[in-house]
Amino acid sequence: MVNPQAIEVRRELVAIYEVSKTLASSLDIAKTFREAMNYLVHAFDWRRAFVLLPEPGASLRGLCAVGMTREEQQRLHYQSGEGIVGRVFANGIQLMVPDVRSEPLFLNRTRGLDHLPDVPVSMLFTPISAERRIVGLLVIDCINPNEHRSFSNDLQLLKMVATLMGQALLLHRHVSDVHVSLQDEVRRMRKVLKPARQIEHVVGVSKPMQAVFDQVHKVAPARTTVLLRGESGTGKEVIARAVHNLSPRKNQAFVRVNCAALTESLLESELFGHEKGAFTGAQGQRKGRFELSHGGTLFLDEIGDISAAFQAKLLRVLQEREFERVGGSTVVKVDVRLILATNRNLERMVQAGEFRADLYYRINVVSIQLPPLRERREDIPVMAQHFLDKFNAENARNTQISPAAMRVLASCYWPGNVRELENCIERTATMAHGDVIVDFDFPCQGNHCLTQVLHHMDRVDAVNPQRLADIPVLEVPMNPLPAGNPAPPTAVAGDAAPDDAALGDDAAAIDDDEPLPAGDGKPEGERERLIWAMERCGWVQAKAARLLKISPRQMGYALQKYAIEVRKF
Numbered sequence: 001m002v003n004p005q006a007i008e009v010r011r012e013l014v015a016i017y018e019v020s021k022t023l024a025s026s027l028d029i030a031k032t033f034r035e036a037m038n039y040l041v042h043a044f045d046w047r048r049a050f051v052l053l054p055e056p057g058a059s060l061r062g063l064c065a066v067g068m069t070r071e072e073q074q075r076l077h078y079q080s081g082e083g084i085v086g087r088v089f090a091n092g093i094q095l096m097v098p099d100v101r102s103e104p105l106f107l108n109r110t111r112g113l114d115h116l117p118d119v120p121v122s123m124l125f126t127p128i129s130a131e132r133r134i135v136g137l138l139v140i141d142c143i144n145p146n147e148h149r150s151f152s153n154d155l156q157l158l159k160m161v162a163t164l165m166g167q168a169l170l171l172h173r174h175v176s177d178v179h180v181s182l183q184d185e186v187r188r189m190r191k192v193l194k195p196a197r198q199i200e201h202v203v204g205v206s207k208p209m210q211a212v213f214d215q216v217h218k219v220a221p222a223r224t225t226v227l228l229r230g231e232s233g234t235g236k237e238v239i240a241r242a243v244h245n246l247s248p249r250k251n252q253a254f255v256r257v258n259c260a261a262l263t264e265s266l267l268e269s270e271l272f273g274h275e276k277g278a279f280t281g282a283q284g285q286r287k288g289r290f291e292l293s294h295g296g297t298l299f300l301d302e303i304g305d306i307s308a309a310f311q312a313k314l315l316r317v318l319q320e321r322e323f324e325r326v327g328g329s330t331v332v333k334v335d336v337r338l339i340l341a342t343n344r345n346l347e348r349m350v351q352a353g354e355f356r357a358d359l360y361y362r363i364n365v366v367s368i369q370l371p372p373l374r375e376r377r378e379d380i381p382v383m384a385q386h387f388l389d390k391f392n393a394e395n396a397r398n399t400q401i402s403p404a405a406m407r408v409l410a411s412c413y414w415p416g417n418v419r420e421l422e423n424c425i426e427r428t429a430t431m432a433h434g435d436v437i438v439d440f441d442f443p444c445q446g447n448h449c450l451t452q453v454l455h456h457m458d459r460v461d462a463v464n465p466q467r468l469a470d471i472p473v474l475e476v477p478m479n480p481l482p483a484g485n486p487a488p489p490t491a492v493a494g495d496a497a498p499d500d501a502a503l504g505d506d507a508a509a510i511d512d513d514e515p516l517p518a519g520d521g522k523p524e525g526e527r528e529r530l531i532w533a534m535e536r537c538g539w540v541q542a543k544a545a546r547l548l549k550i551s552p553r554q555m556g557y558a559l560q561k562y563a564i565e566v567r568k569f
Contacts, residue, residue: 051137256299
């Protein structure tokens with residue numbers, strides 16, 4: 001014979017299992033609570049169910065409900081201690097009301113009893129608790145026709161369900177707090193750590209190049225004139241094109257002119273155009289580069305090499321954005337953004353009267369200094385691999401570079417900067433004996449580097465200028481020491497390395513700021529005289545010391561003092 005009590009117990013166990021499985025299925029408590037209550041309402045023949053959660057200000061608001069319309073759910077709002085709902089939440093006790101119509105504290109806020117005027121409705125209230133405090137309220141109601149139904153089993157079941165809901169609420173709040181904390185940390189880290197900017201066709205992960213990229217992104221959207229400064233081969237034209245491509249003018253023309261490659265008359269005709277018959281060979285009207293770049297960007301490279309007469313003509317165009325063609329009188333107005341570049345010291349040229357001060361102030365609006373390759377050595381491996389990949393793609397090769405060869409590249413001085421590095425990679429990859437470039441494949445390892453010849457021409461024997469054996473390969477530290485933390489200078493070919501026991505009076509002379517010998521055409525400043533002497537002697541310390549009439553030990557400590565990097569070619 002079937003035991004009704006056993007059936008009831010089994011039904012309650014199945015209900016607890018289904019509710020726990022539902023609550024663990026998601027962190028969306030509104031969704032899981034609704035699904036759990038929907039199961040309970042149908043399994044135990046209840047009419048409605050809803051959950052209330054506390055809000056700031058000692059009030060309760062409905063989280064979710066089953067068996068209610070949207071309008072009824074919006075009315076689920078109570079103050080703590082208000083009506084039966086508020087009293088139960090405030091006292092934290094479980095309560096069963098056999099007929100809510102006979103209860104004077106019942107507010108009928110949802111108007112749910114208006115549809116059942118003559119039918120008794122019972123309500124069961126169960127606080128939801130977690131960590132020994134009330135965190136919500138579970139309420140169900142059901143029809144009780146004879147008012148004799150016992151709800152003791154239902155209250156016990158609801159107590160277990162409320163416990164499971166309390167644990168789910170606790171887990172949800174903990175995850176939410178962690179999520180908010182992580183979001184705050186991410187926002188804080190984004191303020192501290194700026195994301196690395198990149199520019200198309202430009203390789204640079206070092207701090208100096210990231211500063212350049214940041215300036216490019218800031219200045220690109222504006223119409224401001226940009227002056228790019230840096231040594232030859234640092235990539236000024238590539239940066240100029242990047243400014244254009246990031247600007248609103250990116251779909252218009254980008255016109256380039258090398259001012260150093262043309263004479264004054266040809267440069268004027270090239271930039272401003274000419275009328276028919278303006279000079280011999282002018283067979284017709286020709287538009288200049290200013291007109292061709294109307295609406296776009298005009299890049300003037302080597303701006304420091306133009307003549308003084310042409311500087312005056314260019315100044316008017318920069319100020320008024322208008323000009324006349326060569327041999328013409330009609331004023332032509334243009335809308336052009338100017339980007340200029342130079343590797344010369346314009347400030348010294350202004351002081352010497354070689355460059356107009358008014359033109360200097362006109363073009364030096366936003367100045368971007370491109371660092372030489374030796375000041376961003378961490379970019380060398382990435383750039384070398386980039387140029388090697390380009391070489392492999394163009395020549396259908398699979399050449400690789402060894403770690404030893406990469407160390408040679410990272411330790412070179414690179415006076416020709418990025419252009420020289422690209423040429424070195426292409427030359428070495430072409431002449432390498434195998435598919436892997438090793439350190440001995442580089443010309444500098446056999447004193448056959450053309451850059452060495454170029455920068456040490458004054459050291460080559462005048463009788464036999466092809467003798468490259470006299471040109472030493474000099475060493476430079478991988479990480480040059482800062483001026484505030486000197487270390488004993490690196491020994492170079494022909495130099496005596498100073499030691500701690502042999503400092504003597506020479507070191508004292510340097511420490512006491514004794515001036516280095518001047519005169520005989522030497523520069524005025526001590527640091528300038530040191531660099532002048534080292535360059536004259538091919539960066540050999542012993543010969544530079546003899547030129548300055550000081551000892552090699554004094555020379556070594558002077559290089560320390562002024563943080564002068566000993567070059568390697």
